[in-house]
Amino acid sequence: MGISNIIFIVILIALAGLFAFQVSKIRRNILLGKDVDRSDRKGERFAMMARVALGQSKMVVRPLAGIMHIFIYVGFVIINLEVLEIIIDGIFGTHRIFAFLGGFYDILIGSFEILAILVLLACVVFLVRRNIGRIKRLHAREMTSWPKNDANLILIIEILLMTAFLSMNGADYVLQQKGAEHYVQAGAYPVSSLLLPVFGDLSISTLIGIERGAWWFHIIGILLFLNYLPISKHFHILLAFPNVYYAKLIPKGEFTNLSNVTDEVNLMMDPEADPYAAPPEPEEGAVPEKFGAKDVQDLHWKNLMDAYSCTECGRCTSVCPANITGKLLSPRKIMMDTRDRLAEVGKNIDQHGKDHNDGKSLLYDYITPEELWACTTCNACVDACPVNIDPLEIIVDLRRYMLMEDAKSPTEWNSMNTNIENNGAPWAFPATDRLKWAEEN
């Protein structure tokens, strides 16, 4: 084991450790949400995860983007087998430790190469499509500054990583041809062998420089990219799976009934209840429960996991009737705001402790009433999401807080609610006229 192996091990442990630390912060943030039971119907959940996350069933609804995405996704998963070899080689100073697999190794390396070039091409197409194409959802008002740069950065990093991977193989291939020491004859190189005209005339030492350089760039690049995920929308590559698994299984039309409201309503409807009775003493340290959600902690953990799973593709927004007709509401922005606010709350906890109040909230500071009131609750956004994110639950929970805690609602809704209360219909018709239609011709 040489000095380079020690350097490699130190870098590996440091960056893997940093990643674990970042993930633990995200996990803690998600668990700031209220509890919701999603431990039921495990078989159905696994099947849904297999179909939607593993099988990408909702991605291919839009065929071009869907197929390109599958290239990158399969490439990412399969090429990671190669990363395993690179890590073992890096630790023990070996070279292509799996070469003993012989013909199977050729198949592996050959397919990695084909996937790598497909990933590279798909990323180039996506870059062009995103920056030069005129796809409305990629140019919405929430897709400026960081979200825009984040998207481009991810694509550029992936292009660089694949280029390094293919350069490494290309140089290795030529070194094998030239019979260089340590470079075992192994692997098939259907793509990188095309670099022969570029690499063929170089000296062995230059080639080793390229091969080693690309090797280090590739593996350190991957480790750094891993640590980029938690601050990026690209974290979806990890959370997509649990997020689909824990998604709502009941009919989309069904909204939860708030249990704290049920308690109040039961009390009001109970003829035995003593109207003058003092409310029961709250338990020590109990925080009075709000009706609806004002901030991220009032949402449940699956809403918060949704926020970290969102990769800002905007399919939700592109099918939202309010957004299509020029209203401010964008379900994608609801998810991005939830994530940004949650990250801020997490930072506050890190810096000022658990009970710090920064005077801000998801509702009002991030998401405005105008956005929330434009929602028709049609569930198109929920249906469109390739990883089963539910922006609608958040929208409705924020509406609940506005109406029940802040008495904030459009004036027409006040009349509607008054009518329902007084005459059992959203319009001002007397309840006694309800059967009049039967007498009319």
Next chain:
Amino acid sequence: MSEYIKVPTMAEMAAAGEMPEVLFWVGCSGSFDDRAKKITKAIVKILHAADVKFAVLGTEESCTGDPAKRAGNEFLFQMQAMMNIQVLDGYGIKNLITGCPHCFNTIKNEYPGLGGNYKIQHHSQFIQGLINEGKLTIQGGGVFKGKRITFHDPCYLGRGNNVYDAPRSLIEKLDAELVEMKRCKSKGLCCGAGGAQMWKEAEPGNKEVNVERTEEALGVKPNIIATGCPFCNTMMTDGVKNFNKEDETQVMDVAELIAQANDL
């Protein structure tokens, strides 16, 4: 079409010691909105034609609370739900049908958690059942033969509860040509009324949702835009008027199509 139609109420039936096969939950729109009342009557005529023993709650019916809940007023929703459950359970009702997908969704999905457990069907499902059981025969080759009909999926029937086939199966019985819009079934575009939008002005934007949807519907050159929701009906009717196409394209509920096909 102008004769008086008999609509038994639950109170009368209970007084006579009888129980209906199904309770027809009319809904607020079906009770008060002039256009929707026609849908209600079409449903009643179909129930009579198939000899279904039914009743309505009449003045004992009250809003399910759906618009209040979607607007965020969970209190009002649960108050309404509890009162309705008391009435329904008081009569021992187990089976319901309704012409409104919002009532359908609320009673089917949100009442059980508050103690109200019923079997409820959307009228398109119930009518499909009547046809399958041979209780109702549709006379094909009639008024709708060869007509182009497109179906606009109500959100709370389609995406909300995965009912896509029942209304379409009724249209197919008419010897009409069912033409689909690009955004149909699970990809259907909302009419703009859901989520209590029916009762308020839209937020500032560049277009009304119902205009966007009607434009798409008119794009498939239909003689009839069919739907299964009184609110969708209102929105699409207004949309057709917006394009001055009332003479070429009618907006009708699937129940009205069936009633008219059978000359009820």
